[in-house]
Amino acid sequence: MEDAWAGARGTPSATGTLVWPDPKEAAPKIREWHFPGKARSRYKAGLAVWASPAAAVVDGRPMAFVGGYGQTMYAMDLAEKKIRWSWITNGEIASGPAVGWVGEEQAVFWGSADRTLYAHFASTGARLWERELVRPTGSMSGAEISSPLLYADRLYVTCFAYDRALARNEQKGWLFALDKRTGGVLWKLEVSRGPLGSPAGRTIGGRFIAFVATRDGLLQAFDLSAGGPRRLWSFQMPHEVLGSPAIEEGTETPLLFLGSKFGSLIAIDALSGRERWRRMAGNWIDNGACVGEIHGERVVFVGSHDYCLYAFRSADGELIWRRRLGGEVYSAPSFLHLPDRPAVAVAALDNHVYVLDARDGNIISAYYTGSPIWDKVSKGDTVWGSPVALEALAQSALIHGSFNNTVYVIPLVGECSLRALTRSQTSLWYGMGAVAAIFFGVLLPVILRLPARRGAA
Amino acid sequence: MLNPLFSGLEEILEKVSSNLKLVDKGLGSLEGGYVELFTILALGLLAVIPVVAPRPRRQLYRHLNQIFGIVIFIFVVFTCMGVFGMIRNFQRGLGEIGRDNRMALYYCSVPATILAASMIFGPSFCGWICPTGALQEFTGMLVRPWHKRRKRAGYPFSPAILALTVLIAAVFLVWMAYLSATRVFFVEDASIYWSETLILLLVVLAWRMGRWDMRLRRLRILSFAVVAAASFAGLRITSPVHFGFSKVYDPASILATAMVVLAAVAVPNVWCRYLCPWREAIAWAAKHSVRSLSTDPGKCIHCGKCAESCGVDAVADGKIDAHECHLCMKCVDECPTGAISVVDEWRPKP
Numbered sequence A: 001m002e003d004a005w006a007g008a009r010g011t012p013s014a015t016g017t018l019v020w021p022d023p024k025e026a027a028p029k030i031r032e033w034h035f036p037g038k039a040r041s042r043y044k045a046g047l048a049v050w051a052s053p054a055a056a057v058v059d060g061r062p063m064a065f066v067g068g069y070g071q072t073m074y075a076m077d078l079a080e081k082k083i084r085w086s087w088i089t090n091g092e093i094a095s096g097p098a099v100g101w102v103g104e105e106q107a108v109f110w111g112s113a114d115r116t117l118y119a120h121f122a123s124t125g126a127r128l129w130e131r132e133l134v135r136p137t138g139s140m141s142g143a144e145i146s147s148p149l150l151y152a153d154r155l156y157v158t159c160f161a162y163d164r165a166l167a168r169n170e171q172k173g174w175l176f177a178l179d180k181r182t183g184g185v186l187w188k189l190e191v192s193r194g195p196l197g198s199p200a201g202r203t204i205g206g207r208f209i210a211f212v213a214t215r216d217g218l219l220q221a222f223d224l225s226a227g228g229p230r231r232l233w234s235f236q237m238p239h240e241v242l243g244s245p246a247i248e249e250g251t252e253t254p255l256l257f258l259g260s261k262f263g264s265l266i267a268i269d270a271l272s273g274r275e276r277w278r279r280m281a282g283n284w285i286d287n288g289a290c291v292g293e294i295h296g297e298r299v300v301f302v303g304s305h306d307y308c309l310y311a312f313r314s315a316d317g318e319l320i321w322r323r324r325l326g327g328e329v330y331s332a333p334s335f336l337h338l339p340d341r342p343a344v345a346v347a348a349l350d351n352h353v354y355v356l357d358a359r360d361g362n363i364i365s366a367y368y369t370g371s372p373i374w375d376k377v378s379k380g381d382t383v384w385g386s387p388v389a390l391e392a393l394a395q396s397a398l399i400h401g402s403f404n405n406t407v408y409v410i411p412l413v414g415e416c417s418l419r420a421l422t423r424s425q426t427s428l429w430y431g432m433g434a435v436a437a438i439f440f441g442v443l444l445p446v447i448l449r450l451p452a453r454r455g456a457a
Numbered sequence B: 001m002l003n004p005l006f007s008g009l010e011e012i013l014e015k016v017s018s019n020l021k022l023v024d025k026g027l028g029s030l031e032g033g034y035v036e037l038f039t040i041l042a043l044g045l046l047a048v049i050p051v052v053a054p055r056p057r058r059q060l061y062r063h064l065n066q067i068f069g070i071v072i073f074i075f076v077v078f079t080c081m082g083v084f085g086m087i088r089n090f091q092r093g094l095g096e097i098g099r100d101n102r103m104a105l106y107y108c109s110v111p112a113t114i115l116a117a118s119m120i121f122g123p124s125f126c127g128w129i130c131p132t133g134a135l136q137e138f139t140g141m142l143v144r145p146w147h148k149r150r151k152r153a154g155y156p157f158s159p160a161i162l163a164l165t166v167l168i169a170a171v172f173l174v175w176m177a178y179l180s181a182t183r184v185f186f187v188e189d190a191s192i193y194w195s196e197t198l199i200l201l202l203v204v205l206a207w208r209m210g211r212w213d214m215r216l217r218r219l220r221i222l223s224f225a226v227v228a229a230a231s232f233a234g235l236r237i238t239s240p241v242h243f244g245f246s247k248v249y250d251p252a253s254i255l256a257t258a259m260v261v262l263a264a265v266a267v268p269n270v271w272c273r274y275l276c277p278w279r280e281a282i283a284w285a286a287k288h289s290v291r292s293l294s295t296d297p298g299k300c301i302h303c304g305k306c307a308e309s310c311g312v313d314a315v316a317d318g319k320i321d322a323h324e325c326h327l328c329m330k331c332v333d334e335c336p337t338g339a340i341s342v343v344d345e346w347r348p349k350p
Helices: A425-449 B002-018 B024-028 B033-052 B060-077 B084-097 B099-119 B124-129 B131-140 B144-152 B159-183 B187-216 B219-234 B249-268 B268-272 B276-287 B307-309 B330-334
Strands: A017-019 A032-034 A054-059 A061-067 A072-076 A082-088 A098-102 A105-111 A115-121 A127-132 A150-151 A154-163 A169-177 A183-194 A198-204 A209-211 A217-222 A228-234 A253-257 A264-269 A273-282 A292-294 A299-301 A308-313 A319-324 A335-338 A340-350 A352-357 A363-368 A387-391 A398-403 A406-411 B289-295 B340-344
Touching: A017 A054, A017 A335, A032 A072, A054 A105, A054 A387, A061 A105, A061 A398, A061 A406, A072 A105, A072 A406, A082 A115, A098 A150, A098 A253, A105 A154, A150 A198, A150 A209, A150 B187, A154 A183, A183 A217, A217 B276, A253 A299, A264 A299, A292 A335, A292 A340, A299 A340, A335 A387, A352 A398, A425 B159, A425 B219, B002 B249, B002 B307, B033 B060, B033 B099, B033 B124, B060 B124, B060 B131, B060 B330, B084 B099, B084 B219, B084 B276, B099 B124, B099 B276, B124 B131, B124 B276, B131 B144, B131 B249, B131 B268, B144 B307, B159 B187, B159 B249, B187 B219, B187 B249, B187 B268, B219 B276, B249 B268, B307 B330, B330 B340
Parallel strands: A017 A387
Antiparallel strands: A032 A406, A054 A061, A061 A072, A072 A082, A098 A105, A105 A115, A115 A127, A150 A154, A154 A169, A169 A183, A198 A209, A209 A217, A217 A228, A253 A264, A264 A273, A292 A299, A299 A308, A308 A319, A335 A340, A340 A352, A352 A363, A387 A398, A398 A406, B289 B340
């Protein structure tokens, strides 16, 4: 059985979308839900209040799994609007979980800053295993553990730990392979001396290849089909990289796409590691891209801090459309099919989640998801949570852990109170007409009838 | 035809907005509360300068202070010092007291310092620091002789003021037409309604400014009430110059700022006179301040120079309207007989 959410953004193409698996049976009704965080921790500017969620269908019910700075992983039953279970760890959860099969049951896998990887059964929350990836020392800060990548009976995850002691000062980033059933470490490979992103991977030509990008911009490909890892190639990106690669699906010669804080999105041949094309945005790209398919043509979507969401043709990088939004686009896009059209969803620093028509970039809806919990925005240092989508016809929904400490479940078809009070062009002018009428009809006559203030010059 | 012009302008504004906070990284590396303490310190220093600035060349020091205020608060300070944002932040900060005191300090630091400084030193924030007021004043300098002639004549209706009003209204409508066709507007962009009201006010003022000037200033109370009510309702409305504090391209705020600056060509300090909600709060806070202006009737020769120099018509024939005074001290400096002086109740009596 295929894992429901096998990596950071669900699929190799990083669509961030769970497609309702049973086309014959409709998904249960999904209502709007604002789930508040209960963390009492002191927040730091820019931190990931919520990591990206993972979505899965568990026991026939649509569920989302999300953790964050509150150190707790929550299993949200989207149809019942209730928390089915939660699990407190000893550190912040900065990366999204993965959901996959272990025998006949589904399990949720996630890492915490307490240097530990957790595996719990998705339906009950019962503990499957816990594995401490790095031995603690008195001078070690918390570890940065990425979203796991699931393939067959294995789990791959990256981990960065920083020991500050003068005697054994070291900063190391590893790629770990674990047994999905037992949590036993099969091997670990040191791949960087700095933080690194979540691994992405897919089977190409019968080999499972994983791609890992380090914060300092080194993208590496590993063949994991044999027992241990075999480095295939590496590619130096022009600047820091915070996101994970998105890989084309449905082809045996896929491209992968990765953006950098230099502002460039680069398409790289996944087998050879050669650059195929590169396009510049107007500012940082500090999260992942995603690949969707529209009318048989693959399209890459990526957001930038220049306020724009871009759609490029994946084959040659031709710009299909560019849409300016109200703030820096900090999230990775989600690609889904609404009942009437393909759509793409992103979150921007103007505190809105936007849903756009994937064909032409027109804004379908914007949802207000609250202002940051921190006192000021420190952007570009942390990968903040991105929205994920449930594609289920009339029950399609977005799940977004916002930086205001609330996880929002947003129905995409029908009414939603979060829908931003945007004005159409007509209503804007009507509103201005009303202001003029009130000014001349009410305000001016009333103010001019009031007696003069005493002491006026 | 205008589309490429506006697109190009918008591109430039976006780039400027995203790179506005020049010391972003430098301050970002400071630990939490230091930035707020730095803000309070900077504001305190700016508030003290009106007290210590020597009378010779005092207006030069004042303009330097205003420029410094713009530089500090637009390029450095993160918290919103827009006139709407301060009301909103103050309300939010008060709610955080006891729950998260550092956040309370962050949100209350600027408005509380301004109110406290106004209670002690008088309304010198308006005359010496406020970036919105400074922008209007610097714009008004370009047409100061024309403003003086209009004031002497009692602000009569004239083809020139009508033509200027129509021109400003046209700029507003064309800009709005472009924005409404290219962007999505949100509730927080409601500052466009303040811009519209400003344009409507210009129409009224072109016609009857001489008679209705003081009465129309009550609109400030309404402006304050609307912003405060929106704040309690959880609605965020951005004000002119807000774009300078936010690092986010804010077309409605930029449009509102442009309208305030243009309108100040027609009527000096038009925003401060009729629509600034914070001006009303400062006037209240400064009601019993230690420092105020006083006129010695025995020395006054009724030359009218004080009234001519005042940008907000807060003084006439030597009589000072404390509710409208910005404590810029232009009248003190212009008075040939020294009839107007600064009264400092804390200064030791000789």
